[in-house]
Amino acid sequence: MTLFRSALGSLVLAATVGASTTVLAQNMEPATYDAPAVPEIAAMVPDALVTPGTLTVPITAYGEPLSVFDAQDQAQGMIIDLMGAVASTMGLTLTTMRTQSDGTIPGIDAARFDLAPGVADIPTRRAAYIVVPYFKSGTALLLPSGNPKNVQSPDDLCGLTVAVAKSSQQEAMALEQVDKCVADGKPEPSLLSIADSSLQLPIVSARADASWIAMAPASYLAATSPDQFAASGAQFAYDMAILMRTDNEDLGRAVIAALDHIKETGVYDDILTHYGQSETSLAEFAGNVPAN
Template sequence: MTAHSARRRISAAGAALVAGALLLTACGDDGDSKPPVDKSAPLYAKVPEKYQKAQVIKVGSDVAYAPNEYYDSDGKTIIGMDPDIAAAISKQLGIQLQFKNQSFDGLITSLNSKRIDLIMSSMSDTKDRQNGVDKDGKKAGPGVDFVDYFNAGTSILVQKGNPKGIKTLDDLCGQTVALQKGTTQEEMANKQQEKCAAAGKGKIDLLTFDKDTDALLQLKQGRSVADMNDFPVAAYNAQTANNGGDFEVVGEQLEAGPYGVALRKDDTQLRDVVKEALENIVKSGEYTKILEARKLTQGAVTQIAVNGG
């Protein structure tokens, strides 16, 4: 299972608003600048005093996971779904959320040691993370709280036009499927093998590779009928490969679970105001516009939950 698997355009005017807010929040991820606060923002008064004084909320993120968080072509500006949503939260709080690039495996440690204030990094809300339990089931820390804002599961990616008519996992029986080895998608495909056999259908010819780019090449060249990947990544590949001419996503997400903003257990006031900010942008429609801009509406939530994973 890969690290990210485990963690599990709008109108011109709308795009300009999102981009403008994004530049304020995501530039200079390792800087210590203190941008001006907006005391007239809807939720400024509810922001903990220490963050009002700091004039910035530091966001830890592993900036290597397009389309959710990645560097723009200038190599400096952090863009993606998470920075877009963070920009909208910033407008609600009146205090800028400033991204800091870090290794995914060290994010929770950085959070609990107060080097960062929250995490937005396509991190799946799980009971183990809530309870501070490591991969071996041992207590490894105090755990974190999550404010859930997106659902992500596995998606099936096929050639543009879906020439084989693939819609569900059952349609993969008797077919050749290429994907990245060691992922949750490989586990899912192996489980599907049992269902294919029980249904008396042909076995899946599974081709696995170290990199998903190699699996996508097999699909592009017609040597497989499908690739399987995390929904946001699959959607991004469908949008960007050959300017959207190579692939498309079919069917619904499989085994979807929530991404959450992670916060320290004792930082309940910040947790609650972030939750309220997210609720506000959902109600206003700004949340939907952000997801529409990146063609990620299939992962939208209608209610913001705390520790819903």
């Protein structure tokens, strides 16, 4: 099956990453941190939230260590802890809503969410939304154990079946690879589009030769389940960003102030380190929020 081409402007990040393929999360227990409300930052938060006093965000199951759902369908992982620290600093309670990868942007557009913490910082996104990057991200190829097709990079995907999350940045990259294979006179990859981020399942069921996912989950799976998985082709590609509608400038400024505060107090880097993602740390959070 060859996937139809979708517009780059509608893409959402399906999975993101830590830089290292050797530094892994030791567990998925929540990080321990202290992020009390800061009155000056809380005063910046606009009244027009989805639910007063609450920061409502969509969460997709990107995989360990970024975000997973437990047996009670409660979200946990690095993204949730970072958003929890930001919300606390702003004097808000965090509420997460499980969302498939292709439902994030429509939910923001329809004002069902206050912000989305799983979006790639790319120029087309900044042209239409407020975007605040908050850690480095990238991609990798998840493969069957032993890498039987000897896939070392995206250039080796020609003629193979590749699973991607629908409406994701990885989907965009895979579509570019389709064009590259054709231009090189090679068989084009067949893209298997999946509506959520459980992209290890096509590998387990042998429906795909490779899944194009985040570096961190790919590394985690390859290290913890080497009898099932391998990983290759890891690369930084973009920053993970928090996205808001353009009419939420006040919220955008409050989010940046909260990120700056948890960076200054060490909470931000403590959370990243807890999940084995210290190399993804950003020195500053330079979003496209208009100045006051």
